[in-house]
Amino acid sequence: MFIDIANLKKSYRTGEVVTEVLKGIGMKLDKGEIGVILGPSGSGKSTLMNILGGIDRGDSGQVLVDGIEINQLNDGKLTDYRRGDIGFVFQFYNLVPNLTVGENIEVVSNISKSPLNTDEVLAAVGMQDKKHRFPRELSGGEQQRVSIARAIVKNPKLLLCDEPTGALDYDTSRSILQLLQQVNKKYGTTILMITHNAAIAAMANRVFRLRSGEIVEETVNQTVVPAERIEW
Ligand SMILES: Nc1ncnc2c1ncn2[C@@H]1O[C@H](COP(=O)(O)OP(=O)(O)OP(=O)(O)O)[C@@H](O)[C@H]1O
Ligand SMILES: [Mg+2]
Secondary structure, eight states, X not given: OOEEEEEEEEEEEETTEEEEEEEEEEEEEOTTOEEEEEOOTXXXXXXXXXXXXXXXXXXXXXXXXXXXXXGGOOHHHHHHHHHHHEEEEESSOOOOTTSOHHHHHHHHHTXXXXXXXXHHHHHHTTOGGGTTOOGGGSOHHHHHHHHHHHHHTTOOSEEEEESTTTTSOHHHHHHXXXXXXXHHHHXXXXXXXXXXXXXXXXXXXXXXXEETTEEEEEEEOSSOOOGXXXXX
């Protein structure tokens, strides 16, 4: 198993109040698979993803990613893991506004061990002709394409997407989902995606439904639906 989480717990303390956000999560995903996490607001989806990505830490339990127990890494090693192995895509693109499209990608490739070629990833996301534009000169969907290019240029082992289509209209959302499926095929990147949209689950190999910090349902899709055939 590429991702193997067992009995993961996480609480946050605000003042005197301790809230248990993850109450013993177990989940597994194979290399090269697409996983989708569904669940209501506040159920712990982003918390789980942030721990997997090395942005946050679990309190207890096991979080194995490609054989590395990331809950046990010291701060420096955790930073190396996050920088080297993980690509992030967020709902609001987080591009650097005063850098061009090409520069936004090169900032990441310059500090990566074995980056892909910038022009290749721009072509892969269909943005090669906008390399010299600034983010404000792009539509939301185009900015999300650039943020996906930035996430994959380091050739990450794991691509974590937190509501990647949350700010996009229907047609643009579908084209971004197709792009993620293409990235999964072309580079063999394992992808874990959070969404509120249950229809999107059809493009995943495994679907995890989270409620109040627990996985209440796991589904394995025997057939994965191409993103262009998903409608809602
Ligand atoms: N840094 C923090 N400090 C205190 N509480 C936190 C912190 N981060 C998250 N929480 C709490 O943990 C719970 C789960 O948050 P999380 O962001 O994981 O939910 P989510 O499932 O991603 O929700 P959404 O769909 O709205 O993004 C929420 O009740 C939230 O208030
Ligand atoms: Mg969230």
